Amino acid sequence: EQKFGFGQPVTQEDIAAWDINVFSDGRNLPDGSGTVAQGASLYAQQCASCHGAKGEGASGDKLAGGAGTLASSKPVKTIGSYWPYAPTLFDYIRRAMPLTAPQSLSNEQVYAVTAYLLHLNGLVAQDAHLDAKSLAAIRMPNRDGFVPDPRPDVQQQSGSSEKQANDKPLAQPQ
Amino acid sequence: EQKFGFGQPVTQEDIAAWDINVFSDGRNLPDGSGTVAQGASLYAQQCASCHGAKGEGASGDKLAGGAGTLASSKPVKTIGSYWPYAPTLFDYIRRAMPLTAPQSLSNEQVYAVTAYLLHLNGLVAQDAHLDAKSLAAIRMPNRDGFVPDPRPDVQQQSGSSEKQANDKPLAQPQ
Amino acid sequence: ATAQTGATIKEAAAATDKALTIPPWSKQPGALVGSRPYGKPSEFESGVIRHLRKTDKQYFSSSTRTPLQELDGIITPNGLFYERHHNGIPDINPVEHRLVVHGLVDNALSFTLNDIRRFPSQSRIYFLECSGNPGYAVYGKTAAEVNGLVSCAEWTGVSLKTILQEAGLKPEAKWVIAEGADGAGMTRSIPLEKCLDDAMLVYSQNGERLRPEQGYPLRLLLPGFEGNMSIKWLRRLQVADQPVHSREETSKYTDILPDGKAREFTFVMEAKSIITSPSGGQQVDGKGFHEIRGIAWSGKGRISKVEISLDEGKTWQPAQLQTPVLSKALTRFRFPWEWNGEPVVIQSRATDETGYTQPTLESLVAVRGVNNTYHNNAITPWRIASDGKVTHARA
Amino acid sequence: ATAQTGATIKEAAAATDKALTIPPWSKQPGALVGSRPYGKPSEFESGVIRHLRKTDKQYFSSSTRTPLQELDGIITPNGLFYERHHNGIPDINPVEHRLVVHGLVDNALSFTLNDIRRFPSQSRIYFLECSGNPGYAVYGKTAAEVNGLVSCAEWTGVSLKTILQEAGLKPEAKWVIAEGADGAGMTRSIPLEKCLDDAMLVYSQNGERLRPEQGYPLRLLLPGFEGNMSIKWLRRLQVADQPVHSREETSKYTDILPDGKAREFTFVMEAKSIITSPSGGQQVDGKGFHEIRGIAWSGKGRISKVEISLDEGKTWQPAQLQTPVLSKALTRFRFPWEWNGEPVVIQSRATDETGYTQPTLESLVAVRGVNNTYHNNAITPWRIASDGKVTHARA
Ligand code: HEC
Ligand code: HEC
Ligand SMILES: [Ca+2]
Ligand SMILES: [Ca+2]
Ligand SMILES: [Ca+2]
Ligand SMILES: [Ca+2]
Ligand SMILES: [Ca+2]
Ligand SMILES: [Ca+2]
Ligand SMILES: [Co+2]
Ligand SMILES: [Co+2]
Known part of the structure; x- marks a missing residue:
């Protein structure tokens, strides 16, 4: 294995501002905390215009509801119904939201709005106060909803004597 | 050989306006004729601005002179010194000149200016009158100046023990 | 003939009038040489473009499709390469851009673009396809509407393996988490096996530098994997013992089944x-x-x-x-x-x-x-x- | 690293200041998806263009060079493909364009673009090079100035053999004289053997339709032969028993030797x-x-x-x-x-x-x-x- 010597060595300190990945077990969640109440007010100011007053969705994704729909003909995938890990919510909001000003929120603000969204989904109480430890401890409803990739999964057809490809419209939801 | 049946059959009449290739032996030269005097006046009006009053060249190519220079260190390639066939001159002027208005000259005008350029190069007399037959009959000075492609013509070097590539500037004319 | 050009081609004349006339472009000079230092298609092909879906709710996170039915061969011209952005197209100054490689490595490193380009390079022709091509809304009217989230180019860059070896992998390394420098901070976890196989960091596409829409100045390229994982505007690679489970590999890019379970880490695009x-x-x-x-x-x-x-x-x-x-x-x-x-x-x-x-x-x-x-x-x-x-x- | 990008890449910061800050493009949305229906390179690459020689006397007949030193891989992007025009770049309406095949054939035919595209097609990656690349003025400062009259693309079209068979060759046929529809009426004679070998009539380059600078809507392509012979804006193929000896194969594109003789019909571009x-x-x-x-x-x-x-x-x-x-x-x-x-x-x-x-x-x-x-x-x-x-x- 040849080493070329290109690139600058960097320390953990050098890269602190970029080192924002939060793992599903909460690893790398920062210090700080926030409450549902703080989050509600931030959400109303900075999020509701795109996601609806109660997370019902608008130009931005629907953020609450959908429990029990995943196996239905119209699955509604939200934080509450679909997301397997709560720390991912912190990770995503911090890096990507609000859409118009990503990485503009403080860690406290991200904890707060994360708490509010979890509350909207009935996953934390009205008076919840979230920090690294309590966020990582939340067990999401769909935590066991994911399975590995089993492909190739579709029965193979071949030769010219096989069942024909139908060209008729297929019944399709929505 | 599969025939596909695409394309429209066309007659000689249909393509007459496009069928302008003049061969080196004069084949496909059109009817009509022109004099050196007519050509001189046309040249002054439509050609001299780019090629110089006497074909000495400007933004456009030099059109006369250069006799006897081909084997020198500074060959001057013109109609008189280099071109092997006179009918090519008709062909080229008709399709491409004047640069600003190709295919705008009548066949008579092309004969005339062709005659004038040949006269400038000392190849027809002052009172010459050119038509298909007389143009094809002109034998250009450099008629036998062309040889076939003998490549590969350069001695091959190979291996790492060969004569080295010189990296010094090479004496170069102009 | 099959209509397949941007210009609407019609038979120009009735069969009774076949006499050819000399067209204007044969009777006048064309545009000056040098007047198009960077060329573009003929005006007569102005309809050959990447289209948005008119039904999308917003265009921060959306896609445009390659007009497959207008194209020949296997190379997609860069101007028509399909797009999928999650918060628009950033305009990155390459001088300012850095790639950081850290986590389970011996030496965390920060690379400039020049550093990256200095490593041994390779050029490969690979397709890229969005895993949502076409979703299950299969009624697209045109080939572009059905399958236009696929394109193909000749990519040049460095083998990701070379870069990971430069940093030195620790024995616990199992995944590499790649992150974009765009406003979406797009994040995906890649199995280390793929990173040490044919994965590349690319800076050029079809000869020239990447276009902003394809990740200028640096993109991860994972041949055969769903396009979303070939992180554009790549700024960071964190080597880890586990996937990060980002929003893009949980909430999105997972495949829900009739029983409500969803497949995760479905990477390969099948034939x-x-x-x-x-x-x-x-x-x-x-x-x-x-x-x-x-x-x-x-x-x-x-x-x-x-x-x-x-x-x-x-x-x-x-x-x-x-x-x-x-x-x-x-x-x-x-x-x-x-x-x-x-x-x-x-x-x-x-x-x-x-x-x-x-x-x-x-x-x-x-x-x-x-x-x-x-x-x-x-x-x-x-x-x-x-x-x-x-x-x-x-x- | 070797400076090889259009943007001047400098080390952005001294080694003492390595703390990474969050760049602006990570903190705001980028340009809207769909805002670039036909893409172009980053503004930071605006120096990567085709250059004229400043010393040329006029720009009706001139050339521009591919910036080889800025490119990677083997595909030249269409916008940077080298140019050599003899009377500028015509802007041809493909609906009006015709290809006439006549002379020593059983049936003279006129083809629309649709007719041509309807024949069996093929796609091939070939270089094109001007025979004057670089002339003997070998002191170009850059790779482009030395050898920038060469480029490479994936071409799609029909085998010329197919078209000639459609018209039907007469036994006396030996040469095919190709003519362009531009103001130069560029004309070259091609040995029949080449026409029945790998010659093509191409309408697409790197996936999309030919650019006007490369002969839109139809060009002859003679793989390995000097670029001038791959007649752009192709309007006519006359099958003949001899070459026409056009100005471009006598006055120009002949190779003068020290003894004053000149080689003619020097077609192949050697290694x-x-x-x-x-x-x-x-x-x-x-x-x-x-x-x-x-x-x-x-x-x-x-x-x-x-x-x-x-x-x-x-x-x-x-x-x-x-x-x-x-x-x-x-x-x-x-x-x-x-x-x-x-x-x-x-x-x-x-x-x-x-x-x-x-x-x-x-x-x-x-x-x-x-x-x-x-x-x-x-x-x-x-x-x-x-x-x-x-x-x-x-x-
Ligand atoms: C200007 C519009 C806009 C604003 C303001 C905005 N969002 Fe979003 N949000 C979006 C869009 C659009 C998406 C989908 C992005 C994508 O496709 O990647 C999104 C996605 C999300 C998601 C992911 C949903 C899922 O299920 O995957 C969360 C969580 C979220 N936003 C939270 C927030 C929060 C919290 C705020 C305020 C602090 C906020 N958003 C402000 C438009 C917005
Ligand atoms: C606006 C400028 C311009 C005008 C007007 C013009 N020419 Fe030219 N001519 C040129 C240029 C430029 C070339 C070289 C074209 C090329 O590179 O293919 C040329 C080439 C030629 C050549 C070929 C020379 C050679 O040795 O290969 C001939 C012959 C010629 N012109 C004749 C004429 C005649 C006759 C007229 C007038 C009826 C005319 N030109 C008007 C610019 C002009
Ligand atoms: Ca898992
Ligand atoms: Ca001869
Ligand atoms: Ca007509
Ligand atoms: Ca360096
Ligand atoms: Ca700095
Ligand atoms: Ca037809
Ligand atoms: Co995708
Ligand atoms: Co040339």
Whole structure:
């Protein structure tokens, strides 16, 4: 294995501002905390215009509801119904939201709005106060909803004597 | 050989306006004729601005002179010194000149200016009158100046023990 | 002939008037040499563009499609390479850009673009395809609407393996988490095995530097994997012992099944093909010889066979494959065909070197349902009516 | 690292300030999806263009060069494909355009673009090179100035053989005279043997329709032959028993020898290569590892070998060739190199599958003199000074 010597060595300190990945077990969640109440007010100011007053969705994704729909003909995938890990919510909001000003929120603000969204989904109480430890401890409803990739999964057809490809419209939801 | 049946059959009449290739032996030269005097006046009006009053060249190519220079260190390639066939001159002027208005000259005008350029190069007399037959009959000075492609013509070097590539500037004319 | 150009080509004159006239462009100088230091297509091709879906709610996170039915060969010109952005197209100054490699490595490193370009380079022709191409809304009117989230280019860059070796992998390393410098901070976890196989960090596409829409100045390229994972505007690679489970690999880019469970880490794009000519929205101009043309590709390697059916899938005949057939690249196929003027359904199916054959939508839906969202590689049937009009046979 | 991008890349910060800050493009949305229906390069690459020679007397008949030193891989993006026009760039309406095939054929035919596209198609990657690349004025400062009249693309069209068979060749047929629809009415005679071999009529380049600068809507393509013969804006093919001896194959595109005789019908572009990195005008940024990169090509087939010399031609070592190596296409070569910081001359030479090896300028001039004008395929040596500056070693 040849080493070329290109690139600058960097320390953990050098890269602190970029080192924002939060793992599903909460690893790398920062210090700080926030409450549902703080989050509600931030959400109303900075999020509701795109996601609806109660997370019902608008130009931005629907953020609450959908429990029990995943196996239905119209699955509604939200934080509450679909997301397997709560720390991912912190990770995503911090890096990507609000859409118009990503990485503009403080860690406290991200904890707060994360708490509010979890509350909207009935996953934390009205008076919840979230920090690294309590966020990582939340067990999401769909935590066991994911399975590995089993492909190739579709029965193979071949030769010219096989069942024909139908060209008729297929019944399709929505 | 599969025939596909695409394309429209066309007659000689249909393509007459496009069928302008003049061969080196004069084949496909059109009817009509022109004099050196007519050509001189046309040249002054439509050609001299780019090629110089006497074909000495400007933004456009030099059109006369250069006799006897081909084997020198500074060959001057013109109609008189280099071109092997006179009918090519008709062909080229008709399709491409004047640069600003190709295919705008009548066949008579092309004969005339062709005659004038040949006269400038000392190849027809002052009172010459050119038509298909007389143009094809002109034998250009450099008629036998062309040889076939003998490549590969350069001695091959190979291996790492060969004569080295010189990296010094090479004496170069102009 | 099959209408397949941006300009609407019509027979210019009736058969009774065949006398050729000299067109204006033969009688005047053209635009000056040097007047187009960076060229663009003819004005007559101005309709050949990447289209948005008019129905999208916003255009921060959206996609545009390659107009497959207008293209030939296997190279997608950079200006028409499909797009999928999650918070628009950043305009990155390459001088300011850095790639950081850290985590389970011996030496965390920060690279400038010059550093990256200094490593040994390689050039490869690979396709990229969005895993949502086409979702299960399979009624697109044109080949672009059906399958236009796929393109193919010659990429140049450095093997990701080289970069990871430079930093030095720790024994616990299992995944590499890649992150973009755009406003979405797009984040995906890649199995280390792929990173040490054919993964690249690319800075050039079809000869020139990447376009902003394809990740300028640096993008991860994972041949054969769903396009979303080939992180654009790449700024960070964190080597880890586990995937990060980002929003893009949990909430999105997971494949929901009829029982409500969802598949995760469904990376590979399975074999697929589509007929681009004649295809939806085009017009077959009369009986007689037509060449059926299209593209095939597989995330698992080379295309070994493309077959055509002209009888609603009852029988299949092999198409010609344009050589060289390259691994994980588009492969152009062609099939000579005499149309008798009667209504017909034409379709293609691809088989790759693993022996896997592109399925029908029916067989795919039988296993995955219709809410799967991603990785629909079903056969697309086109119906040709007796007037030559081509439409999606499922519409 | 070797400076090889359009943007001037500098180390952005001193080594003492390595703390990474969050760049603006990570903190705001980018340009809206769909805002670039036909994309173009980043503004930071605006220097990567085709250049005119400032010394030309007029720009009706002139050329622009591909910036080879800025490019990677083998595909030249269409916007940077070299240009050589003899009366500017015509803007042809494809609906009005016709190709006439006549002369020594059974049936003279006129084709619309749709007719042409309806024939069986093929796609091939081929280079095109002007025979005046670089003439014998070999002192170009950059790789573009030396050899920038070469480019490479994936072409799609119909075999010329198919079209000639459609018209039906008469037994006396020996040459095909091709003519352009531009203001120059460019005309060249092609031996029938080439026309029945790999010649094509092409309508697409790198996937999309030809650009106006490359002959939109239809061009002749003669793989491996001098670029001028691949007539752009093709309007006519006259089958004949002899060449026409047009001005472009007598007054021009003939190669004058020291004895005053000139070679005619010198069609094939012999094997050639050039190092594009490091190359003239670039800066080698310090001792240590550098990859020498370049391109090689031959009009006679595949490149079989490229060798590098680091000692003024005394010894030669084989470079790596990027696969697939395609016949009559650019081939990318690479050579790992440790620079010790001392002045050095680097050069490459190509060998093709016929066994022909690219000559030195000296051996070429010894046979042809310096007034030959065309077909100079000599080795280009670059000198690297101790400060890393790269210049033409002959300058
Ligand atoms: C200007 C519009 C806009 C604003 C303001 C905005 N969002 Fe979003 N949000 C979006 C869009 C659009 C998406 C989908 C992005 C994508 O496709 O990647 C999204 C996605 C999300 C998601 C992911 C949903 C899922 O299920 O995957 C979360 C969580 C979210 N936003 C939270 C927030 C929060 C919290 C705020 C305020 C602090 C906020 N958003 C402000 C538009 C917005
Ligand atoms: C506006 C400038 C311009 C005008 C007016 C013009 N020419 Fe030219 N001519 C040129 C240029 C430029 C070339 C070289 C074209 C090329 O590179 O293919 C040329 C080339 C020629 C050549 C070929 C020379 C050679 O040795 O290959 C001939 C002959 C010629 N012109 C004749 C004429 C005649 C006759 C007229 C007038 C009826 C004319 N030109 C008007 C610019 C002009
Ligand atoms: Ca898991
Ligand atoms: Ca001859
Ligand atoms: Ca007409
Ligand atoms: Ca450096
Ligand atoms: Ca800094
Ligand atoms: Ca027709
Ligand atoms: Co995608
Ligand atoms: Co040329």
